Amino acid sequence: MSEREKPTHPYIPNSSPKVKREMMREIGINRIDELYEDIPERLRFRGEMNLPRPLRSEQELRSHVEKILSKNQTCEENISFLGGGCYKHYVPAICDEIIGRAEFLTAYAGEPYEDHGRFQALFEYQSLMAELLDMDVVNVPTYDWGQSASTSIRMAERITGRGEALISDTISPDRLSIIRNYCSPAMEIKLIGHDRDTGQIDIDDLKSKISRTTACFYFENPSYLGFIEEHGEEISQLLHENGSLVVVGTDPVSLGVIKPPAQYGADIVCGDIQGLGNHLYFGGALAGFIATPDEERFVMEYPSRLFGIAQTNVEGEWGFGDVAYGRTSFSKREKGKEFVGTAAALWAISSAVYLSLMGPKGMRELGETILQRTGYCIKRLKEIEGVAIRFDSFHFKEFVVDFSKTGKRVSEINGFLRGEKIFGGKDLTQEFAELKDCALYCVTETHSKEDIDKLVDAVERALS
């Protein structure tokens, strides 16, 4: 076999020896290393990076990566009841089609002229979310719900000039950890308790902790534990009387059937759009939204990009651009509001497609079918001896299953379910002291009656 000349890497066209020589000649260098003559020898890395042998052929690369990925077991091969902030909803084919388009996928920060499409798609995302949320301003999304909640709370701090945030203690511990880090050292965080039987916010505890330093109260609805908080209006009134703001985290998927937080007094609403047309991706397709009224005191406190519509100098043409760009860190560095940068725009485009497809009726039907399937699953599980459902409230999509009376650990039950190709609910034992041997189950429109019946049957056998 003859020695093949080392081929030019397909991703690096100018490494072709001929072109390379030509360009070097143009610059006036003889060796490539001369390009680095400004870097002193003591700073040069002369070793070899110990990386695996490259797979320069696309075919080999593909089979290598696919072999690694084949070790994963998916939520398609199994019936998954996992939720807790990352949800398996159906993703319409057109969502993938659109965000796979090279024009969107490989664009970044073009001007509103040659990147008109990106601006319009994200403006439409903001507009569609605004209808779902019944609010007039929505941002280009940030990283995830944790970040959008953190920023919402910091916005409340700046708007009110107060340094304390009250937070409902049924919040996801993950999210609470993110908020604590992001709000420190600027703010104090105090937790508000809940009713042990219903999960509802303990209003007396809230009353006792509201003070003149309260910037806001943050709670989630539906809560992390799946139940619906019913006293939003009363809570909002309490906070507003005190000059504090109400910040609510919500699951936008629920808002075809559940009243949006703005309608019970929320000033800032946040959450994640992963469930609106984005895949699970191991939790990698999250994107956090923030929504507020269209008032200067709110708008000027957003750190995010806000794309606005405008006229051009041609009649009938729409143009777009950044609203109040001067508030951002792009414009003002540390004098801007928090910071802004690359976050999660592509997922927002998918969500825009999703909401356009679903329309008002689709969101209503989706919400209803999730409520019904959730209700059915709860009803069936409750019938199993020893199994209880925690929190006597209404539930959307998620609920806490209490196995403590069964004598089995959640890990044991989930181990059994795995053998049945079922991913059982998330073990809450470590997350909440009062929820030892409890699991957070998630049911969506992707769970058929057969899937739920199969779960119930398997749980029964796991406990027998």
Added chain:
Amino acid sequence: MEIKRGSRLRNFHQAKWDEEIIFELSNEGERGILPPETDSDIVESVGGVSSLLPKNMIRQLPPNLPEVGQMRVLKHFLRLSQQNLGADLNIDIGQGTCTIKYNPKINEQIARSQKAAEIHPFQDEDSVQGALQIFHQMDLFFREISGMDRFTLQPSSGSHAIMVMASIVQKYHQVRNQEQRDEVITTIFSHPSDAAAVAVKGYKIITIYPDEDGFPAIEALKKAVSDRTAALFITNPEDIGIFNPRIDEFTRIVHDAGGLCCYDQANANGILGITRAKEAGFDMCFFNLHKTFGAPHGCGGPASGALGVVKQLEQFLPVPIVDYDGKKYFFRFDLPNTIGKVRSFWGVFPVILKSYAWIMSLGSEGLKEVAEIAVLNNNYLLKKITEIDGADSPFKGGKRRIEQVRYTWEKLYEETGVDTHDITCRMCDFGFHLWSSHHPFIVPQPFTIEPTESYSKAELDEYLDGLRHVVEEARKEPELVKSAPHKSVVHKIDESWFDDPEKWAVTWRAYLKKHRLKKKKSCEDK
């Protein structure tokens, strides 16, 4: 102006569909997609919305979303996509600092597979060994690339990684009872987030400006450090493309003062395998996987910032980190002084996966070649652009530039009145994107070009022809340039809509309220 014979310039016109806003396409009763119906058994068993929700929590009016048939929704967004230029279509070298390179299609195909897209973050570790292997391998790769001792892939972007580094700095000083350290030093040519995302953590920011050669002024640094110094946040090469050869002196000065040194390597495209964070004396660094490491930018995310630290700072990293015991990959939450979580779950997996594949295609030698060719391309453009009468590159420090150059149109502006923004608007008439630069404009009439390794010489020459052509137009027909764009998707946008609270509209409903209803009302009043 006519395109000269022999020019590589295209007689371009971008797609222009005059596409409506999605709400304008609504027709009552049309449906885009149908969710599955609930089995009648289930409905009989549990009822409907009214029995499954508390009465006061039921949404009364449906959300005012548009009602549009499936094909029309598809067509709408396809048209919007055609009204956008991605790197796959244009010679995307005009967005300096952002490393717009080729994003291999094979990586997209791999990432779309169910084995990547349909795994849940709370699955048992043994059911996601493939994903965890990717996380672990990437940690090992980045250790090699940077010389740091441990990486987390949890941060969601470069700016996020900066905020996380600032959080680690804070915790480090807290643990050492050095909480009086409330100042962070950065440079004006480091990314705006090196100031802004650090200030979020309560730090006072001290900004160092360049000396006349373009190097950050070391005397200013010496004056800035004190027992209040918490850390240095700096880029190198900075946004202007000049490598600071005294960077190890910078880190030494800050260390001597008791501070930590944090390296913004969002863009490391010119120095892979050439120089590392470790040799320069840094304690932490991060890489943007959507810049240097081949993952697409997606109109502004998803992104990922891989953050590495030296051994003594490992205890502060966000949890969990991923480890391998020779048999299985697993999460570790047992870091004694962890700052906690910074993102839900574990990291932006699809981006991490694409970057993994990108690195695996190149290997050690390939990464170095990426850097070398990126720098070769950049210095080629530097020579050619500074030959254009009207353009220049300020700062004479260093013989070369690394991966990008900050240029100025100052001379052209003084001669013709045509500014960077005008040129930006005219360049898109030929299918090019040209960006100004990050604020503040220390360099007058700035633009920043970063060719990366991805574009062929012929493409670079085409872009140069674009610049030359527009410069010639600026001299011969300045009004043509100033009134651009003419062949893009839309024409000059009325910017007065963006800063006036009476006028701005961030959503369609806000637009209707402010501009349609008001107009209607004022007509009625008359």
